[in-house]
Amino acid sequence: MKDKYILNKFRKCFGQTLKIYDSSLVSHCGNRFFLAKEGHQKFLYIIGNEAYGRLEEFRGKPIGSIEIDGYDLIAGKAELNHINLKLMQEIFPHLNPSLCGLKPSFGTGDRLGMVTPAHVGSFRGRKIFPYFCQQSVRELNKTGRSWQESIRDSIWGVFEAGYKNPFGADADHVKDMGDLNAAIKNGFTMFTIDPSDFIANGLGNEENREISKRYDSIVEKKEIERSYLGKKITIGKEVLQFDLDSLKFIAACYYDAIKHVVKCYKFIEENKEGNFDFEVSMDETESAISPLAHIFITGELQRNEVNFQNLALRYPGVWEKAVDYCGDIEGFSKELKTHAQVAKKFGPYKLSLHSGSEKFSVFPIFSEETGGLFHIKTSGTSWLESLRTIAAVNPVLFKDIYDYALNNYEEEKKSYHISTGLSSVPAITRFSRDEYGGLLDKKECRQMLHVTYGAILTATKQENYIFRDTIYKVLDENEPVHYRHITENIDKHLDLVRI
Numbered sequence: 302m303k304d305k306y307i308l309n310k311f312r313k314c315f316g317q318t319l320k321i322y323d324s325s326l327v328s329h330c331g332n333r334f335f336l337a338k339e340g341h342q343k344f345l346y347i348i349g350n351e352a353y354g355r356l357e358e359f360r361g362k363p364i365g366s367i368e369i370d371g372y373d374l375i376a377g378k379a380e381l382n383h384i385n386l387k388l389m390q391e392i393f394p395h396l397n398p399s400l401c402g403l404k405p406s407f408g409t410g411d412r413l414g415m416v417t418p419a420h421v422g423s424f425r426g427r428k429i430f431p432y433f434c435q436q437s438v439r440e441l442n443k444t445g446r447s448w449q450e451s452i453r454d455s456i457w458g459v460f461e462a463g464y465k466n467p468f469g470a471d472a473d474h475v476k477d478m479g480d481l482n483a484a485i486k487n488g489f490t491m492f493t494i495d496p497s498d499f500i501a502n503g504l505g506n507e508e509n510r511e512i513s514k515r516y517d518s519i520v521e522k523k524e525i526e527r528s529y530l531g532k533k534i535t536i537g538k539e540v541l542q543f544d545l546d547s548l549k550f551i552a553a554c555y556y557d558a559i560k561h562v563v564k565c566y567k568f569i570e571e572n573k574e575g576n577f578d579f580e581v582s583m584d585e586t587e588s589a590i591s592p593l594a595h596i597f598i599t600g601e602l603q604r605n606e607v608n609f610q611n612l613a614l615r616y617p618g619v620w621e622k623a624v625d626y627c628g629d630i631e632g633f634s635k636e637l638k639t640h641a642q643v644a645k646k647f648g649p650y651k652l653s654l655h656s657g658s659e660k661f662s663v664f665p666i667f668s669e670e671t672g673g674l675f676h677i678k679t680s681g682t683s684w685l686e687s688l689r690t691i692a693a694v695n696p697v698l699f700k701d702i703y704d705y706a707l708n709n710y711e712e713e714k715k716s717y718h719i720s721t722g723l724s725s726v727p728a729i730t731r732f733s734r735d736e737y738g739g740l741l742d743k744k745e746c747r748q749m750l751h752v753t754y755g756a757i758l759t760a761t762k763q764e765n766y767i768f769r770d771t772i773y774k775v776l777d778e779n780e781p782v783h784y785r786h787i788t789e790n791i792d793k794h795l796d797l798v799r800i
C-alpha cells in the first residue's frame with residue numbers, strides 16, 4: 302500500500318477537522334506515523350494494522366478506522382510530549398541529534414519552540430550541518446522554558462518537516478554544572494562552555510600589580526613558562542613570540558577561565574554516554590582576543606586534553622545583536638586570517654562566530670578565510686521575523702508588544718552588548734499600521750525588540766500572560782506566512798556563506 306494513498310484516505314475521513322503535514326509521513330512495520338494539527342494543537346497520528354499496540358505504547362487514543370483494500374486499519378493520535386519523542390527516536394534514528402565534528406555548521410535558535418520546520422526549509426540542498434536546536438541558558442531563563450522543552454520542540458519540528466539528514470543540538474553559553482547536567486540528561490550533542498565569569502576583563506598595562514598578583518597565584522606557572530616563553534611561532538608571514546610580559550598578561554586574563562572549561566569538559570566526559578561536540582566560547586569578552594592569546598588558549602586546552610571542535614573568539618570590531626558588523630571590515634578580515642591559520646596549525650578546529658544574526662558583510666569573509674572550518678550561530682533573528690509576521694497580520698497586537706518592549710528596554714538591555722539608547726528608539730505612535738513591518742528594518746527598533754523577548758513572553762497580569770498565549774495563537778493561525786518569513790531570512794544568511 303502506498304503511503305500517499307493511505308494519507309489521502311485518512312484525509313477523506315478526517316481531513317475536515319485536521320491540517321495534515323504530508324512531509325512528516327514515515328512508516329515502520331506497516332504503521333504510518335505523521336503529524337497533523339487539530340485546532341491549535343499538533344498531534345502525532347498513527348495508522349496501521351498494529352496501531353492499537355502502538356497507540357497503547359504512545360498513550361494515544363484511537364480516533365476511528367479506515368478501510369484500505371479490504372483491510373481495516375486503525376487510526377489514532379498521541380501527544381507531542383518528550384516520552385513519545387523518545388519512542389519515535391527509537392523507531393526512527395534520524396530523529397536523534399548527532400555529531401558534527403569539523404563539518405561547516407550553522408545554528409538557528411528557536412526561542413518560541415515553533416519555527417524549526419521553517420529553519421529546516423533553509424537547509425535543504427545545502428552542504429552545511431544544521432544545529433536546529435541551539436539553546437542558550439540566558440534564553441531559557443528569559444523565556445521560562447526548559448532544556449527538555451527546547452530540544453523536544455525542535456525535534457518534533459524536524460519530524461514535521463520530514464527532515465532525515467543529520468542535525469545537532471547545542472547547549473549554548475553554559476556556565477555551570479547544573480545547566481550542563483540538565484543539557485546532558487536531555488540529549489544535547491554539543492556543549493558550548495562560556496567561562497566569561499572567570500575571564501579577568503579590563504586588565505590594562507596600568508594594572509601591572511593586578512596582573513602580577515593573578516599570575517603569581519597560578520600554581521602551574523613554571524610549566525606555563527616552559528611551554529610558551531621565548532617560543533617562536535610562525536603564522537603565515539608573521540612570527541609571534543611570548544615574552545614574559547605578554548605571557549603574564551594573557552595568563553592573568555585567561556588561565557582561570559581555561560581551568561573552568563577543563564572542569565566542565567571532564568564533567569561531560571564522566572556524565573555523558575558516547576561522544577559529543579565541544580565548543581569554548583570566549584566571544585563575550587570586553588576586548589578582542591589577540592592571536593597570541595588564541596595560541597595560549599588553544600595550547601592550554603590541549604595540554605589539559607580538552608578535545609574541542611569549535612572555538613568562539615571575541616573578534617575586533619563591534620558585534621552587536623540583530624544588526625550587521627560595525628567596524629573596519631578590512632582589519633577584521635586580516636585578523637581573522639591569522640586566527641584561521643592558528644586554528645589550522647594547532648588544530649584543526651573550527652572558529653565559531655556568535656551573534657551571527659544579520660552579519661551579512663561578514664559571512665563571505667568568515668567562511669572563506671576559515672576554509673570551511675567554521676560554525677555560525679544566529680538566534681534572535683528568527684524571533685524578529687516572528688514579530689514581523691505579527692506586524693503584518695495583527696498590527697494591534699504588534700503595537701501593544703512594541704509599547705511594552707519599549708517600556709522595559711532599559712532593564713532588558715543590561716544583559717546584552719547593545720549601544721542603542723532608549724531615547725533613540727522611536728515611539729510607535731509616529732507610524733501608521735502599514736509602516737509597522739518596516740520598523741523591523743530599523744536598527745534601533747530591531748535591537749530593542751531583539752533583547753526584550755523575555756519581558757514580552759513572560760509578562761503577566763493577574764496571573765495570566767499578557768502576550769505569550771496570544772503570540773503563539775496568532776503565529777499558529779498564520780503559520781504559512783510565519784514559516785515563509787523565517788525561511789527567507791535564514792536563506793539570506795546562508796546564501797552568503799561560501800563553502
Ligand SMILES: [Zn+2]
Nearest residue numbers: 582584655656
Ligand atoms: Zn555567544
